[in-house]
């Protein structure tokens with residue numbers, strides 16, 4: 172959905188100013204190129220994610236947002252034709268190093284997908300699975316505690332505490348998405364990647380997930396791909412605009428939506444293309 176100039180000014184009125192500081196990034200991508208066979212999907216992207224920020228990735232369909240996001244926890248390893256070049260670090264360490272345990276990496280850098288994808292198991296088991304395989308609980312009581320805390324942090328506890336044994340798939344779409352967020356949180360991630368997490372949700376469920384992202388901000392570095400510029404303006408502190416595989420411009424969300432430096436960014440946010 173594209174925003175018109177008057178909408179943009181209304182959207183940005185409520186946004187706080189963010190002070191620019193030089194800080195060590197939680198994740199840093201340097202000159203990242205991604206290829207699917209002959210297709211050059213991401214072209215030399217440099218981007219930092221910070222611990223206490225939500226970073227929105229916006230841009231027209233097919234510009235490489237999801238591909239780039241999936242590089243950040245090596246989800247693209249599962250695509251046989253996909254090749255990633257350049258450097259991506261987490262706390263300064265190369266996540267593509269041969270010595271990296273990818274299962275461990277994906278616990279530290281969790282992911283929430285466009286379509287809620289709970290396991291075909293109970294609500295309890297959906298959340299308990301990760302902590303169990305990562306050995307985070309010594310006793311059943313510890314595990315119960317992790318499940319309850321994760322569901323609380325995901326804003327779902329009160330709705331499900333009396334039916335933890337029912338299937339996760341029986342929840343509403345919005346509840347399923349919050350269950351998937353609880354599942355990601357349960358293994359103590361440091362970064363959460365979200366690929367259009369609200370696109371399958373109705374406006375009320377979307378508002379709940381956005382409120383949740385607002386609460387999670389500060390505890391995790393969050394990167395979110397979204398097609399909604401209103402959503403990017405509401406929930407992010409930084410916005411990165413992608414076009415044809417290039418990161419055209421990145422900056423404070425307020426600046427990107429009010430005074431973009433690049434003409435392509437301006438054209439996109441004012442609905443001239445995309």
Ligand SMILES: Nc1ncnc2c1ncn2[C@@H]1O[C@H](COP(=O)(O)OP(=O)(O)OP(=O)(O)O)[C@@H](O)[C@H]1O
Nearest residue numbers: 207210212230231232233234235236237238239250
């Ligand atoms: N598994 C794949 N195999 C081959 N090509 C792919 C694959 N996934 C994506 N691509 C191609 O890579 C390019 C970038 O796609 P990507 O899904 O990252 O874009 P996007 O900006 O996230 O798009 P959208 O907003 O529509 O989800 C496109 O040309 C797409 O066709």
